[in-house]
Amino acid sequence: MPKSTLHRFELASMLACLALLWLGTAQAQAQPLDNAVQTETKINNDAAASQERINNLARQTQDLLSEYRAVVREVESLKIYNENLEQVVTDQRNEVESINNQLAGLEETNRGVVPLMLEMIDALGQIIEADIPFRIEERRARVERLSDMMDQAEVTASEKYRRVMEAYQGELEFGRTTEAYSDTLPTTGQTVDFLRVGRTLLVYQTSDQSATGWFNPSTRAFEELPSRYTLEVKKGISIAKNEKAPDLVVLPTPGPEVAE
Incomplete structure (x- = not known):
């Protein structure tokens, strides 16, 4: 093998060894890093779970506080209501006691008032019978109704x-x-027009003015009047019915001695 070739082979082997050495070192360093990341993740997850529990407890605490405040307000309202109700009951008791006292006094008052009213009704009947007989049946019926009323419980x-x-x-x-x-x-039983002037005078006239008369308080009888009163009585009846304007009318009037 040539020397240059051998040199290149040794260089390549050295580089391969260095690469393997670096790879082993990287792997050795990566293992603690992964463990650290996992630990951090777990810590974050545990912190989030803890925060969620804290939030739930806070919400529950707030709900309990709101319920407590509502109960306190209701208790205060019931206390005020009960105090007012007690005053009302006390006032009603006093009212009942007052009514009972009034009823006790009323019974005594009735024993004195009822005889007085009976006397007044009897006197009213006597007044009507002694008066000039205008609307006599109507007034008698009123007295009779009053007498019947006294027996109605x-x-x-x-x-x-x-x-x-x-x-x-x-x-x-x-x-x-x-x-x-x-x-x-x-x-006579004939329907006529009556003219009443206070409780002093009662005159009458037929619709055709053929008969004109008055109630004579001296004889307590209805008597005919002279013809000179015919127009005067007619005029007086028209004025009383608002058919004519008020005017001076000459009518028979009993003297003071007769009125007595």
């Missing part, structure tokens, strides 16, 4: 008193008003 004492006073008020109003109305003349 479903009507309270206050309502009975109110109706009795209402009847008296109505009678008082008659003394301040004037009206014209149609009704039956007791003496």
Whole structure:
């Protein structure tokens, strides 16, 4: 073998040895590096898992805190409600006690008021019978209804008193008003037009003006009037019905001694 060729072969062998030596060294160095990477990866995975557990615990803690605060608010609300309810119950108890006391006093009041109302109804009937007989049946019926009402248990004492006073008020109003109305003349049964002036005068007239009369408080009877009152009574009835403007009307009026 030539010397140059031998030299090249030795050089190639040396390079091959160096390559094998480097490869072995690289492999030897790569093994710890892989172990380090795996360890780092495991550490990172464990850290992520730990963080997830921490996050879950934090969320659970927050949920428990929210529930606790909600329970505290509910307890406070129930406490306020119970305090208010206790005040309401106390007030109701006082109200019941007051009502019971009033009812006890009302029974005593009724024992004094009921006889008074009976007397007032009886007196009202006497007033109507002694008065001029305008709307007589209507007013008598009112007194009869009041008498029947006093025997009705479903009507309270206050309502009975109110109706009795209402009847008296109505009678008082008659003394301040004037009206014209149609009704039956007791003496003949004929329908006539009546003219009432307060509680002082009651005159009547037929629709054809053929008969004109008045209730004479002295004799307590219906009597015919002279013909000179025919137009005056007709005029007065028209004014009371708002068919004519108010004007002076000459009508028969009982004297003071008769009115007494």
